[in-house]
Amino acid sequence: MTQRRERGTYGKRQNRGVNVRQRWVFLLAGLAVCGLAAAVPSLTAPLAPVALMARETPYQSPEGALVEDTFYVTEGIEVAERLLPTAKGVAVRPAYLAVGVRVDASGRLYGKPARSGTYFAPVQLCSGSSCQETRVRLVVLGNVPWVPRDLTFPGRAGVPLDGEIGINGGPPGVIPTFTVTDHGRVPEGVAIGPDGHVGGVPAAAGISEVPVRICVAGNCAGVVVRLIIV
Known part of the structure; x- marks a missing residue:
């Protein structure tokens, strides 16, 4: 008799433990569903336009930043060309363009090309403290009389x-x-x-x-x- 009562009591405790665990599982599952439902609207909501978050710069260098970006020069002949930005108030950062040729802050190309060939040189165009890069094509031809x-x-x-x-x-x-x-x-x-x-x-x-x-x-x-x- 005593063994049967102990078994019955033990079985009831097991059932109660199972029921408690099930209740906790259901509660946690419910909380997870609620949290997901709250998060879904924020995931599906339209994003703010990128332009509103981007910091504006005073100058940008799109295609066509220069009136002319290709120059034909002759090996050994002094260069007399000039970079002309399409935007106003734009300065040129001095740079090396090809063997023997440079550009100064006013956009003047100077020097004598020392080697024939085609050169693609990056040039910085600046407005205030903001600079953007464009490319200049310099075609150096052989000196043919x-x-x-x-x-x-x-x-x-x-x-x-x-x-x-x-x-x-x-x-x-x-x-x-x-x-x-x-x-x-x-x-x-x-x-x-x-x-x-x-x-x-x-x-x-x-x-x-x-x-x-x-x-x-x-x-x-x-x-x-x-x-x-x-």
Whole structure:
């Protein structure tokens, strides 16, 4: 009898222990579900725009930060180019661009290229304390001699001119540029373009000698273009 009562009491204690453990399991599970439900809205809520969290900077350098980012120069010829930022108030941090070529704070490229090749150089553009990087392409061509041709153009007053200043030699594929250095000597009605084209309608007869500077990848020389109008 005593053994049966002890067994019965022990069994009841076991059942009570099981029931208590089950209650704790259910309670913890309920708390976990409540916590997850509270967290889900914050996970599914839309994120704040990144732009609102990003700190603004006074200057950014997008594509096209420079008016021109490719320059053709000639080995052994002094460089005479300049970086022109598209934004106002932007300064250039002095840097080394290629063998023998540097850029100063004003954007002036200076020096003599010592080695032909194509160079891609990083350049810092700064506005105040903020700087952004852009890249400059410097194409250094071999020093190939060239000579001018077609420097005399006959014409008649009142009749359209159609001529072309040209060169022989120079690096292949490089287009020369032509600059009138004294516009006061260009006869009335006539124009000489940066591509070397001589056009217009001469207003009067006469002989004019116009100084023109021809440059081929930085290799420049001055010539005199003669216009003979009858």
